[in-house]
Amino acid sequence: MKVGIISDIHGNIHALQAVAEELEKEQVDEVWCLGDVVGYGAFPNECLQWIEDNCTHFVLGNHELALLNLVDISMLNDYAARTILWTKEVLKEKFLDFLMSKGVQVLTSKFQLVHDTPESSGSMKYILTIEDAYHGLIRQVRQVCFFGHTHIPTVFKLEVANPDRIRTSIVKLKKGRYLINPGSVGQPRDRNPEASFIIFDGKTIYFRRVKYDVKSAAKAILKAGLPKFLAARLLVGV
Numbered sequence: 545m546k547v548g549i550i551s552d553i554h555g556n557i558h559a560l561q562a563v564a565e566e567l568e569k570e571q572v573d574e575v576w577c578l579g580d581v582v583g584y585g586a587f588p589n590e591c592l593q594w595i596e597d598n599c600t601h602f603v604l605g606n607h608e609l610a611l612l613n614l615v616d617i618s619m620l621n622d623y624a625a626r627t628i629l630w631t632k633e634v635l636k637e638k639f640l641d642f643l644m645s646k647g648v649q650v651l652t653s654k655f656q657l658v659h660d661t662p663e664s665s666g667s668m669k670y671i672l673t674i675e676d677a678y679h680g681l682i683r684q685v686r687q688v689c690f691f692g693h694t695h696i697p698t699v700f701k702l703e704v705a706n707p708d709r710i711r712t713s714i715v716k717l718k719k720g721r722y723l724i725n726p727g728s729v730g731q732p733r734d735r736n737p738e739a740s741f742i743i744f745d746g747k748t749i750y751f752r753r754v755k756y757d758v759k760s761a762a763k764a765i766l767k768a769g770l771p772k773f774l775a776a777r778l779l780v781g782v
Contacts, residue, residue, distance in 0.1 A: 551692030555585025556730025579605025
């Protein structure tokens, strides 16, 4: 089975459409989404509609939790909080029902899906360092855990007792435990503005990037009256 794994779309329909075209070319059997479909960007309804129509698995991110009042909005940064308040005004009610039907974790027979960390899903903690990853790797309940939240494509591996970070675009899964982040579709933060996602065939991880109409996505943010910084950051991938 071939799977497309995406995360952190953040209301960026331009980026999502570009990734969707790539997933169609790859003829993936399923799409898994690791949360934060809303927030920051100008198209929450359109993005959630695509997720509802196309994703086999979907977990809630911290932006969805804030939108649903399941975490205090004060836990978000100012830009995120302002966008969530705007999203509450424009979001169709049917998507609130859709989101309320989802949780912060999905467990399949082989894989664990979370937004932030495997040991405390919904905590909004970041896995950025090897030390951060170690705490997750020793507590995850499947050999492979996919996570988002950092907006940075990453693979951490734990074999025996030594965690490590793998820095290649193709990763063949072997023995050991893995924490894998596909990066962000709609707001990359690794200084590459191209949308990031994963193709996974069950044995090998393929990190992929695709260009999209960043300028149009940025203009839409400004037109919606959202903070200028959220538009500007898309152009440089931070």
